[in-house]
Amino acid sequence: MRFCFSLVLCLFLTVAHFSPIRQALAGENNHTRISIHSVQADFTQEKHLQILARPLISQGRFLFKSPDSLRWEYTSPFHSVLLMNKGRVRKFIRKNGQLIEEKGMQLNAMQVVMTEISGWLDGQFSDNAVFDVKRDGSAVALTPKKKDMATIINAIELRLADRAGLLQSVTIFEDPQKKSFTRMIFSHALVNQPISDNLFTTP
Amino acid sequence: MISRLFLLALLPALCSCSIPGPPRMAVGSCVDLADCESIYPQGHWQFVHLIEFQLPNGTGGTVIGITVIEGNAVQCALTTTEGMTLFEAEDGDTLKILQAVPPFDKPGFAEGLMADVRAIFLQPPGAPVCGALADERRTCRFRQQDGKLTDILPEPDARKCFRIITWSADHRQTRIITAKDCRQQDGYRQARSLTLNSSGIKNYTLKMSLINAEQLSPPRE
Numbered sequence: 504m505r506f507c508f509s510l511v512l513c514l515f516l517t518v519a520h521f522s523p524i525r526q527a528l529a530g531e532n533n534h535t536r537i538s539i540h541s542v543q544a545d546f547t548q549e550k551h552l553q554i555l556a557r558p559l560i561s562q563g564r565f566l567f568k569s570p571d572s573l574r575w576e577y578t579s580p581f582h583s584v585l586l587m588n589k590g591r592v593r594k595f596i597r598k599n600g601q602l603i604e605e606k607g608m609q610l611n612a613m614q615v616v617m618t619e620i621s622g623w624l625d626g627q628f629s630d631n632a633v634f635d636v637k638r639d640g641s642a643v644a645l646t647p648k649k650k651d652m653a654t655i656i657n658a659i660e661l662r663l664a665d666r667a668g669l670l671q672s673v674t675i676f677e678d679p680q681k682k683s684f685t686r687m688i689f690s691h692a693l694v695n696q697p698i699s700d701n702l703f704t705t706p
Numbered sequence: 707m708i709s710r711l712f713l714l715a716l717l718p719a720l721c722s723c724s725i726p727g728p729p730r731m732a733v734g735s736c737v738d739l740a741d742c743e744s745i746y747p748q749g750h751w752q753f754v755h756l757i758e759f760q761l762p763n764g765t766g767g768t769v770i771g772i773t774v775i776e777g778n779a780v781q782c783a784l785t786t787t788e789g790m791t792l793f794e795a796e797d798g799d800t801l802k803i804l805q806a807v808p809p810f811d812k813p814g815f816a817e818g819l820m821a822d823v824r825a826i827f828l829q830p831p832g833a834p835v836c837g838a839l840a841d842e843r844r845t846c847r848f849r850q851q852d853g854k855l856t857d858i859l860p861e862p863d864a865r866k867c868f869r870i871i872t873w874s875a876d877h878r879q880t881r882i883i884t885a886k887d888c889r890q891q892d893g894y895r896q897a898r899s900l901t902l903n904s905s906g907i908k909n910y911t912l913k914m915s916l917i918n919a920e921q922l923s924p925p926r927e
Contacts, residue, residue: 678805
Protein backbone atom coordinates (compact mmCIF):
# COMPACT_ATOMS: atom_id res chain seq x y z
CA MET A 504 0.00 0.00 0.00
CA ARG A 505 3.02 2.27 0.20
CA PHE A 506 2.64 3.21 -3.43
CA CYS A 507 -1.01 3.91 -2.87
CA PHE A 508 -0.14 6.54 -0.29
CA SER A 509 2.50 8.06 -2.52
CA LEU A 510 -0.26 8.43 -5.11
CA VAL A 511 -2.26 10.39 -2.60
CA LEU A 512 0.70 12.58 -1.96
CA CYS A 513 1.22 13.12 -5.67
CA LEU A 514 -2.32 14.35 -5.94
CA PHE A 515 -1.77 16.76 -3.10
CA LEU A 516 1.49 17.83 -4.54
CA THR A 517 -0.44 18.80 -7.62
CA VAL A 518 -3.26 20.51 -5.85
CA ALA A 519 -1.00 22.24 -3.41
CA HIS A 520 0.31 24.16 -6.40
CA PHE A 521 -2.95 26.04 -6.43
CA SER A 522 -2.08 28.80 -4.04
CA PRO A 523 1.49 29.42 -5.15
CA ILE A 524 0.43 29.43 -8.79
CA ARG A 525 -2.04 32.13 -7.95
CA GLN A 526 0.76 34.24 -6.72
CA ALA A 527 3.04 33.54 -9.62
CA LEU A 528 0.42 33.97 -12.33
CA ALA A 529 -0.88 37.12 -10.81
CA GLY A 530 2.64 38.37 -11.02
CA GLU A 531 2.91 37.43 -14.68
CA ASN A 532 -0.43 38.97 -15.65
CA ASN A 533 -0.27 42.20 -13.75
CA HIS A 534 3.44 42.63 -13.27
CA THR A 535 2.71 42.89 -9.57
CA ARG A 536 3.44 40.27 -7.03
CA ILE A 537 0.70 39.29 -4.61
CA SER A 538 2.05 38.06 -1.33
CA ILE A 539 -0.08 35.09 -0.38
CA HIS A 540 -0.26 34.02 3.23
CA SER A 541 -3.38 31.93 2.99
CA VAL A 542 -5.90 30.61 0.47
CA GLN A 543 -9.19 28.83 0.99
CA ALA A 544 -11.70 27.68 -1.60
CA ASP A 545 -14.53 25.26 -2.24
CA PHE A 546 -14.01 22.62 -4.89
CA THR A 547 -16.06 20.21 -6.95
CA GLN A 548 -14.15 17.18 -8.12
CA GLU A 549 -15.10 15.06 -11.14
CA LYS A 550 -13.54 11.67 -11.55
CA HIS A 551 -13.68 10.31 -15.09
CA LEU A 552 -12.75 6.74 -15.93
CA GLN A 553 -12.99 4.69 -19.08
CA ILE A 554 -15.44 2.31 -17.41
CA LEU A 555 -17.66 4.97 -15.88
CA ALA A 556 -20.94 5.81 -17.53
CA ARG A 557 -21.17 8.90 -15.34
CA PRO A 558 -18.35 10.70 -13.51
CA LEU A 559 -18.03 10.47 -9.76
CA ILE A 560 -18.66 13.84 -8.17
CA SER A 561 -17.10 14.87 -4.86
CA GLN A 562 -17.25 18.18 -3.08
CA GLY A 563 -15.20 19.80 -0.40
CA ARG A 564 -13.05 22.66 0.73
CA PHE A 565 -9.34 23.28 1.08
CA LEU A 566 -7.36 25.64 3.24
CA PHE A 567 -3.72 26.58 2.76
CA LYS A 568 -1.58 28.65 5.05
CA SER A 569 1.99 29.57 4.31
CA PRO A 570 4.49 28.08 4.63
CA ASP A 571 3.48 24.46 5.01
CA SER A 572 -0.07 23.93 6.27
CA LEU A 573 -2.81 22.37 4.19
CA ARG A 574 -6.26 21.03 5.00
CA TRP A 575 -7.98 19.14 2.19
CA GLU A 576 -11.49 18.11 3.17
CA TYR A 577 -14.14 16.17 1.28
CA THR A 578 -17.65 16.69 2.55
CA SER A 579 -19.52 14.68 -0.07
CA PRO A 580 -20.21 11.86 -0.89
CA PHE A 581 -18.29 10.87 2.27
CA HIS A 582 -16.35 12.84 4.81
CA SER A 583 -12.56 12.68 4.83
CA VAL A 584 -9.87 15.10 5.88
CA LEU A 585 -6.19 15.23 5.02
CA LEU A 586 -4.07 17.45 7.20
CA MET A 587 -0.53 18.57 6.50
CA ASN A 588 1.21 20.63 9.11
CA LYS A 589 4.91 21.20 9.73
CA GLY A 590 5.93 18.10 7.84
CA ARG A 591 3.30 15.85 9.42
CA VAL A 592 0.61 14.25 7.26
CA ARG A 593 -2.53 12.73 8.73
CA LYS A 594 -5.59 11.40 7.03
CA PHE A 595 -9.01 10.83 8.58
CA ILE A 596 -12.09 9.12 7.18
CA ARG A 597 -15.54 9.14 8.74
CA LYS A 598 -16.60 5.65 9.77
CA ASN A 599 -19.55 4.86 11.97
CA GLY A 600 -20.08 8.53 12.69
CA GLN A 601 -16.49 9.23 13.73
CA LEU A 602 -13.44 10.56 11.92
CA ILE A 603 -10.92 7.74 12.22
CA GLU A 604 -7.24 8.24 11.41
CA GLU A 605 -5.82 6.12 8.61
CA LYS A 606 -2.46 4.81 9.74
CA GLY A 607 0.45 4.06 7.48
CA MET A 608 0.89 7.33 5.59
CA GLN A 609 4.43 7.68 4.34
CA LEU A 610 5.47 10.77 6.20
CA ASN A 611 8.88 11.32 4.68
CA ALA A 612 7.33 11.76 1.22
CA MET A 613 5.70 14.86 2.62
CA GLN A 614 9.04 16.63 2.51
CA VAL A 615 8.86 16.46 -1.28
CA VAL A 616 5.45 18.10 -1.23
CA MET A 617 6.60 20.84 1.09
CA THR A 618 9.62 21.54 -1.04
CA GLU A 619 7.31 22.08 -3.99
CA ILE A 620 5.05 24.39 -2.03
CA SER A 621 7.97 26.42 -0.82
CA GLY A 622 9.15 26.79 -4.40
CA TRP A 623 5.84 28.16 -5.56
CA LEU A 624 5.67 30.53 -2.61
CA ASP A 625 8.94 31.97 -3.74
CA GLY A 626 7.25 32.79 -7.04
CA GLN A 627 9.12 30.11 -8.94
CA PHE A 628 6.45 29.33 -11.48
CA SER A 629 8.72 27.72 -13.97
CA ASP A 630 10.15 24.31 -14.76
CA ASN A 631 11.22 22.53 -11.63
CA ALA A 632 12.52 19.13 -10.63
CA VAL A 633 9.12 17.48 -11.01
CA PHE A 634 7.34 19.20 -13.92
CA ASP A 635 8.00 20.94 -17.21
CA VAL A 636 5.68 23.95 -17.43
CA LYS A 637 4.18 25.52 -20.56
CA ARG A 638 1.71 28.39 -20.67
CA ASP A 639 -0.68 29.19 -23.50
CA GLY A 640 -3.03 32.05 -22.67
CA SER A 641 -5.25 30.97 -19.81
CA ALA A 642 -4.01 27.36 -19.95
CA VAL A 643 -0.95 26.06 -18.18
CA ALA A 644 0.32 22.57 -18.90
CA LEU A 645 2.52 20.65 -16.51
CA THR A 646 4.28 17.53 -17.71
CA PRO A 647 6.14 15.20 -15.35
CA LYS A 648 9.84 15.00 -15.99
CA LYS A 649 10.38 11.57 -14.51
CA LYS A 650 9.04 8.39 -16.01
CA ASP A 651 7.89 6.93 -12.67
CA MET A 652 5.81 10.01 -11.99
CA ALA A 653 4.37 9.87 -15.52
CA THR A 654 2.96 6.42 -14.81
CA ILE A 655 0.77 8.02 -12.15
CA ILE A 656 0.20 11.48 -13.62
CA ASN A 657 0.54 11.85 -17.37
CA ALA A 658 -0.16 15.57 -17.48
CA ILE A 659 -1.77 18.40 -15.55
CA GLU A 660 -3.76 21.21 -17.06
CA LEU A 661 -4.51 24.40 -15.17
CA ARG A 662 -7.21 26.77 -16.34
CA LEU A 663 -6.95 30.34 -15.19
CA ALA A 664 -10.07 32.28 -14.30
CA ASP A 665 -10.94 35.64 -15.84
CA ARG A 666 -9.79 37.37 -12.70
CA ALA A 667 -6.05 37.65 -12.81
CA GLY A 668 -4.31 35.21 -10.56
CA LEU A 669 -7.33 33.01 -9.89
CA LEU A 670 -7.49 29.39 -10.93
CA GLN A 671 -10.67 28.05 -12.44
CA SER A 672 -9.77 24.37 -12.56
CA VAL A 673 -7.05 21.76 -12.31
CA THR A 674 -7.26 18.63 -14.43
CA ILE A 675 -4.98 15.68 -13.74
CA PHE A 676 -4.71 13.28 -16.65
CA GLU A 677 -3.61 9.79 -15.66
CA ASP A 678 -3.17 8.19 -19.08
CA PRO A 679 -1.84 9.44 -22.42
CA GLN A 680 -5.25 8.81 -24.05
CA LYS A 681 -6.79 11.19 -21.49
CA LYS A 682 -9.62 8.78 -20.74
CA SER A 683 -8.93 8.75 -17.01
CA PHE A 684 -8.73 12.10 -15.36
CA THR A 685 -9.67 14.06 -12.28
CA ARG A 686 -10.92 17.63 -12.63
CA MET A 687 -11.19 20.01 -9.72
CA ILE A 688 -13.22 23.16 -10.22
CA PHE A 689 -12.66 25.85 -7.64
CA SER A 690 -15.08 28.47 -6.37
CA HIS A 691 -15.53 30.98 -3.56
CA ALA A 692 -11.80 31.51 -3.18
CA LEU A 693 -10.62 33.73 -0.36
CA VAL A 694 -7.08 35.03 -0.20
CA ASN A 695 -5.17 36.14 2.87
CA GLN A 696 -8.03 35.69 5.29
CA PRO A 697 -7.05 34.60 8.80
CA ILE A 698 -7.25 30.82 9.32
CA SER A 699 -6.96 29.24 12.74
CA ASP A 700 -3.91 26.99 13.14
CA ASN A 701 -6.20 24.51 14.83
CA LEU A 702 -7.75 23.63 11.46
CA PHE A 703 -4.45 22.14 10.30
CA THR A 704 -4.01 19.90 13.31
CA THR A 705 -7.53 18.80 14.21
CA PRO A 706 -9.95 17.05 11.85
CA MET B 707 9.63 -46.15 13.34
CA ILE B 708 6.58 -48.10 12.23
CA SER B 709 4.33 -45.98 14.41
CA ARG B 710 5.79 -42.80 12.80
CA LEU B 711 5.14 -44.18 9.32
CA PHE B 712 1.64 -45.06 10.39
CA LEU B 713 1.06 -41.49 11.59
CA LEU B 714 2.48 -40.09 8.35
CA ALA B 715 0.17 -42.34 6.36
CA LEU B 716 -2.74 -41.20 8.46
CA LEU B 717 -1.94 -37.51 8.13
CA PRO B 718 -3.58 -36.87 4.73
CA ALA B 719 -6.71 -38.58 5.93
CA LEU B 720 -6.73 -36.48 9.10
CA CYS B 721 -6.23 -33.31 7.05
CA SER B 722 -9.06 -34.11 4.70
CA CYS B 723 -11.32 -34.86 7.64
CA SER B 724 -10.52 -31.47 9.17
CA ILE B 725 -11.99 -29.65 6.19
CA PRO B 726 -15.62 -29.21 7.16
CA GLY B 727 -16.88 -28.63 3.62
CA PRO B 728 -20.31 -27.30 2.73
CA PRO B 729 -22.98 -28.14 5.32
CA ARG B 730 -25.52 -30.82 4.56
CA MET B 731 -28.78 -29.53 3.19
CA ALA B 732 -32.20 -31.12 3.34
CA VAL B 733 -33.36 -30.66 -0.24
CA GLY B 734 -36.76 -29.14 -0.74
CA SER B 735 -38.65 -27.21 -3.34
CA CYS B 736 -37.33 -23.90 -4.63
CA VAL B 737 -40.12 -21.76 -3.19
CA ASP B 738 -37.48 -19.30 -1.97
CA LEU B 739 -35.74 -18.96 -5.30
CA ALA B 740 -37.11 -15.46 -5.87
CA ASP B 741 -35.63 -14.44 -2.50
CA CYS B 742 -32.26 -15.83 -3.55
CA GLU B 743 -32.36 -14.24 -6.98
CA SER B 744 -33.40 -10.87 -5.57
CA ILE B 745 -29.95 -10.29 -4.07
CA TYR B 746 -28.48 -9.83 -7.55
CA PRO B 747 -29.05 -6.65 -9.57
CA GLN B 748 -30.57 -7.11 -13.01
CA GLY B 749 -29.75 -4.92 -16.01
CA HIS B 750 -26.99 -2.32 -16.28
CA TRP B 751 -25.78 -0.92 -12.95
CA GLN B 752 -23.04 1.30 -11.60
CA PHE B 753 -22.06 0.95 -7.94
CA VAL B 754 -19.68 3.05 -5.89
CA HIS B 755 -18.49 1.76 -2.51
CA LEU B 756 -16.13 2.99 0.14
CA ILE B 757 -14.02 -0.12 0.79
CA GLU B 758 -12.08 -0.68 3.97
CA PHE B 759 -9.68 -3.57 3.52
CA GLN B 760 -7.68 -5.50 6.04
CA LEU B 761 -4.87 -7.89 5.20
CA PRO B 762 -3.73 -10.86 7.34
CA ASN B 763 -0.58 -9.00 8.45
CA GLY B 764 -2.75 -6.34 10.05
CA THR B 765 -2.19 -3.69 7.41
CA GLY B 766 -5.08 -2.12 5.59
CA GLY B 767 -6.53 1.02 4.18
CA THR B 768 -9.51 2.59 2.51
CA VAL B 769 -10.20 2.89 -1.21
CA ILE B 770 -13.14 3.65 -3.44
CA GLY B 771 -14.47 0.74 -5.46
CA ILE B 772 -16.42 1.29 -8.65
CA THR B 773 -18.31 -1.60 -10.21
CA VAL B 774 -20.24 -1.56 -13.46
CA ILE B 775 -22.17 -4.68 -14.39
CA GLU B 776 -24.22 -5.57 -17.41
CA GLY B 777 -25.23 -9.15 -18.08
CA ASN B 778 -22.15 -11.26 -17.50
CA ALA B 779 -19.75 -8.37 -18.13
CA VAL B 780 -18.04 -6.74 -15.17
CA GLN B 781 -15.98 -3.58 -15.10
CA CYS B 782 -14.34 -2.38 -11.95
CA ALA B 783 -11.93 0.22 -10.67
CA LEU B 784 -10.25 1.11 -7.42
CA THR B 785 -9.21 4.65 -6.62
CA THR B 786 -7.76 6.37 -3.59
CA THR B 787 -10.29 8.29 -1.54
CA GLU B 788 -8.90 11.40 -3.28
CA GLY B 789 -9.64 9.92 -6.70
CA MET B 790 -6.30 8.70 -8.05
CA THR B 791 -6.78 5.50 -10.05
CA LEU B 792 -5.11 2.42 -8.61
CA PHE B 793 -6.71 -0.26 -10.75
CA GLU B 794 -9.15 -0.44 -13.63
CA ALA B 795 -10.20 -3.55 -15.54
CA GLU B 796 -13.02 -5.11 -17.48
CA ASP B 797 -13.99 -8.74 -17.64
CA GLY B 798 -16.36 -10.01 -20.28
CA ASP B 799 -15.20 -12.95 -22.32
CA THR B 800 -11.63 -12.12 -21.32
CA LEU B 801 -10.04 -10.09 -18.55
CA LYS B 802 -8.53 -6.82 -19.73
CA ILE B 803 -6.53 -4.68 -17.31
CA LEU B 804 -6.78 -1.03 -18.31
CA GLN B 805 -4.68 0.44 -15.50
CA ALA B 806 -2.85 -1.01 -12.53
CA VAL B 807 -0.25 0.60 -10.30
CA PRO B 808 1.82 -1.30 -7.73
CA PRO B 809 0.86 -3.25 -5.67
CA PHE B 810 -2.37 -3.68 -7.64
CA ASP B 811 -0.45 -4.99 -10.64
CA LYS B 812 0.64 -8.18 -8.89
CA PRO B 813 -0.13 -11.45 -10.67
CA GLY B 814 -3.46 -12.85 -9.60
CA PHE B 815 -4.77 -9.62 -8.10
CA ALA B 816 -7.07 -8.79 -11.01
CA GLU B 817 -8.42 -12.33 -11.21
CA GLY B 818 -9.03 -12.41 -7.46
CA LEU B 819 -10.74 -9.03 -7.46
CA MET B 820 -12.99 -9.99 -10.36
CA ALA B 821 -13.89 -13.26 -8.64
CA ASP B 822 -14.92 -11.32 -5.54
CA VAL B 823 -16.93 -8.85 -7.59
CA ARG B 824 -18.69 -11.65 -9.45
CA ALA B 825 -19.44 -13.45 -6.18
CA ILE B 826 -21.09 -10.31 -4.83
CA PHE B 827 -22.98 -9.05 -7.86
CA LEU B 828 -23.58 -11.86 -10.36
CA GLN B 829 -25.89 -14.82 -9.91
CA PRO B 830 -24.01 -18.07 -10.52
CA PRO B 831 -24.99 -19.86 -13.71
CA GLY B 832 -27.40 -22.73 -13.68
CA ALA B 833 -30.36 -23.71 -11.56
CA PRO B 834 -29.89 -24.04 -7.80
CA VAL B 835 -30.82 -26.81 -5.44
CA CYS B 836 -32.94 -25.41 -2.64
CA GLY B 837 -33.47 -26.61 0.87
CA ALA B 838 -32.73 -26.05 4.52
CA LEU B 839 -29.59 -26.47 6.60
CA ALA B 840 -29.53 -28.31 9.93
CA ASP B 841 -30.28 -25.04 11.71
CA GLU B 842 -33.32 -24.63 9.42
CA ARG B 843 -31.85 -21.73 7.48
CA ARG B 844 -33.20 -21.73 3.95
CA THR B 845 -30.53 -22.01 1.28
CA CYS B 846 -30.19 -21.89 -2.49
CA ARG B 847 -27.14 -23.87 -3.58
CA PHE B 848 -25.60 -23.31 -7.00
CA ARG B 849 -23.12 -25.93 -8.23
CA GLN B 850 -20.96 -24.80 -11.10
CA GLN B 851 -19.52 -27.06 -13.77
CA ASP B 852 -16.04 -26.83 -12.25
CA GLY B 853 -17.37 -28.12 -8.93
CA LYS B 854 -17.44 -24.78 -7.07
CA LEU B 855 -20.44 -24.14 -4.86
CA THR B 856 -22.28 -20.98 -3.91
CA ASP B 857 -24.75 -20.99 -1.04
CA ILE B 858 -27.18 -18.11 -0.74
CA LEU B 859 -28.83 -17.72 2.63
CA PRO B 860 -31.56 -15.13 2.76
CA GLU B 861 -31.71 -13.82 6.32
CA PRO B 862 -35.11 -13.88 7.97
CA ASP B 863 -34.62 -10.47 9.54
CA ALA B 864 -36.91 -7.51 9.07
CA ARG B 865 -34.60 -5.91 6.50
CA LYS B 866 -34.32 -9.16 4.54
CA CYS B 867 -30.55 -9.21 4.18
CA PHE B 868 -28.50 -12.19 3.11
CA ARG B 869 -25.27 -14.15 3.24
CA ILE B 870 -23.34 -15.69 0.38
CA ILE B 871 -20.87 -18.49 1.09
CA THR B 872 -18.62 -19.83 -1.64
CA TRP B 873 -16.74 -23.12 -1.71
CA SER B 874 -13.92 -24.37 -3.90
CA ALA B 875 -14.19 -27.58 -5.91
CA ASP B 876 -12.30 -29.41 -3.14
CA HIS B 877 -14.89 -28.23 -0.61
CA ARG B 878 -12.83 -25.52 1.04
CA GLN B 879 -14.71 -22.41 2.06
CA THR B 880 -13.39 -19.52 -0.03
CA ARG B 881 -15.41 -16.53 1.14
CA ILE B 882 -18.33 -15.39 3.24
CA ILE B 883 -20.20 -12.29 2.13
CA THR B 884 -22.50 -10.76 4.72
CA ALA B 885 -24.98 -8.11 3.68
CA LYS B 886 -26.45 -5.64 6.16
CA ASP B 887 -28.82 -2.72 6.05
CA CYS B 888 -30.70 -3.91 2.99
CA ARG B 889 -33.55 -2.29 1.18
CA GLN B 890 -35.83 -3.56 -1.53
CA GLN B 891 -35.81 -1.62 -4.80
CA ASP B 892 -37.69 -2.88 -7.86
CA GLY B 893 -37.32 -6.45 -6.69
CA TYR B 894 -33.60 -6.05 -5.97
CA ARG B 895 -32.43 -6.45 -2.40
CA GLN B 896 -29.74 -3.80 -2.23
CA ALA B 897 -27.25 -3.90 0.65
CA ARG B 898 -25.87 -0.66 2.04
CA SER B 899 -23.13 -2.61 3.80
CA LEU B 900 -21.27 -5.70 2.64
CA THR B 901 -18.49 -7.54 4.42
CA LEU B 902 -16.42 -10.06 2.51
CA ASN B 903 -14.25 -12.43 4.52
CA SER B 904 -11.91 -14.37 2.31
CA SER B 905 -10.73 -17.70 3.67
CA GLY B 906 -7.51 -19.59 3.05
CA ILE B 907 -3.96 -18.34 2.78
CA LYS B 908 -4.92 -14.87 1.59
CA ASN B 909 -7.58 -14.32 4.20
CA TYR B 910 -8.46 -10.67 3.89
CA THR B 911 -11.53 -8.68 4.81
CA LEU B 912 -13.35 -6.10 2.75
CA LYS B 913 -15.93 -3.85 4.37
CA MET B 914 -17.92 -2.13 1.67
CA SER B 915 -20.20 0.82 2.37
CA LEU B 916 -22.48 1.81 -0.46
CA ILE B 917 -21.98 5.39 -1.63
CA ASN B 918 -24.11 5.26 -4.74
CA ALA B 919 -26.03 2.73 -6.82
CA GLU B 920 -27.49 3.67 -10.15
CA GLN B 921 -29.37 1.56 -12.62
CA LEU B 922 -28.15 2.77 -16.00
CA SER B 923 -30.64 0.72 -17.96
CA PRO B 924 -33.26 -1.91 -17.07
CA PRO B 925 -32.78 -5.59 -17.90
CA ARG B 926 -33.46 -6.62 -21.46
CA GLU B 927 -36.70 -8.55 -21.82
